[in-house]
Amino acid sequence: MDAAPAPRVRLTYLNIRGLAEPARLALWVGGVVFGDERVTYDDVTRMREAHLSPFGQVPLLHVDGVVYAQAGAILRWAGRETGLYPDDDPALQLRVDMVEECLGDVRKALVPVWYGSCLGRDPRTGKLPAEGALSAQQREDVTRVVNETYVPTYLAQLERLFETPPPPSTCQRAITEESADTPKRARIQEPHDTSKKSQDTPQRAKIQQTADTPQRAIIQESKDTRQRATTQNRITIRHVSPGDNTGFPCHAPAGDNTGTPAR
Numbered sequence: 001m002d003a004a005p006a007p008r009v010r011l012t013y014l015n016i017r018g019l020a021e022p023a024r025l026a027l028w029v030g031g032v033v034f035g036d037e038r039v040t041y042d043d044v045t046r047m048r049e050a051h052l053s054p055f056g057q058v059p060l061l062h063v064d065g066v067v068y069a070q071a072g073a074i075l076r077w078a079g080r081e082t083g084l085y086p087d088d089d090p091a092l093q094l095r096v097d098m099v100e101e102c103l104g105d106v107r108k109a110l111v112p113v114w115y116g117s118c119l120g121r122d123p124r125t126g127k128l129p130a131e132g133a134l135s136a137q138q139r140e141d142v143t144r145v146v147n148e149t150y151v152p153t154y155l156a157q158l159e160r161l162f163e164t165p166p167p168p169s170t171c172q173r174a175i176t177e178e179s180a181d182t183p184k185r186a187r188i189q190e191p192h193d194t195s196k197k198s199q200d201t202p203q204r205a206k207i208q209q210t211a212d213t214p215q216r217a218i219i220q221e222s223k224d225t226r227q228r229a230t231t232q233n234r235i236t237i238r239h240v241s242p243g244d245n246t247g248f249p250c251h252a253p254a255g256d257n258t259g260t261p262a263r
Contacts, residue, residue: 009081010035010062011074014044019071019107020059023078030082035062045126056123072100091167098161102154109150112142 011027013020015038027034039047039058048056054069061068061077068074079085079096086092112118116139119132134142 007033007035008064009033010037012037012039012060012062013058014039014041020074023059023061023071023075026075026078026082026084030078030084032078032082041126048126056126057121072104075100095161095166099158102158106151106154109146109154112139113146 009027009032011020011023011034024036044053044058047053047058047060052067053060054067057069059069059071059074061074063077068077076085080087086096111120112134115121115128116134117128117132118134119129121127122129
């Protein structure tokens with residue numbers, strides 16, 4: 001039996017949740033078949049030295065053979081690809097970006113806790129510089145402040161934001177305008193001759209049915225496809241070497257991906 005063709009989308013990251021998990025979830029929820037490539041720190045080092053990653057770090061997104069990087073950019077691409085990111089509504093998109101930027105602030109506050117360093121990894125080597133190392137007491141103090149101040153404050157701010165209704169979306173505004181205009185148009189278009197109205201109704205109904213049927217079929221097909229996608233085997237992880245372009249099945253997040261995020 002011939003091997004299944006490799007998917008056009010492949011996501012490369014460490015075997016942890018970390019910075020790639022939001023994109024993994026978006027692709028999975030959106031029903032996008034993608035290769036979920038899990039690599040080690042040594043693999044990341046080899047990719048950096050071979051210039052296989054644009055910024056010497058992961059996550060990486062491979063689309064039709066082209067490599068892209070940066071977790072935020074990858075997440076927004078996944079959102080657009082799946083329709084989860086409101087690309088056609090600037091106001092709602094701005095609201096989504098606000099939340100993501102706030103979560104980015106949370107991640108920045110957690111960096112010293114994760115790494116035990118006030119600096120991130122050296123972009124040349126991927127190692128933590130000795131100059132930024134925190135003592136055991138400093139790391140304990142930082143962890144306490146982050147847990148007692150930074151994280152609760154950011155989460156409280158997000159909760160207040162979520163309690164505020166978002167601005168009307170493009171679709172909502174269109175429906176509102178349509179509802180406001182409908183009575184007026186209905187009065188203008190109402191025929192005076194009721195016999196003519198009776199003659200026209202079947203034809204209009206037939207045309208309307210013809211116009212609507214393909215759309216309903218597409219919607220139903222989309223729903224059926226999504227349902228089939230969610231009933232597939234969701235978790236299959238392969239640990240491969242960088243550059244391995246063999247086929248990957250559709251993946252969801254692994255059940256136990258604990259560990260320290262790294263870039």
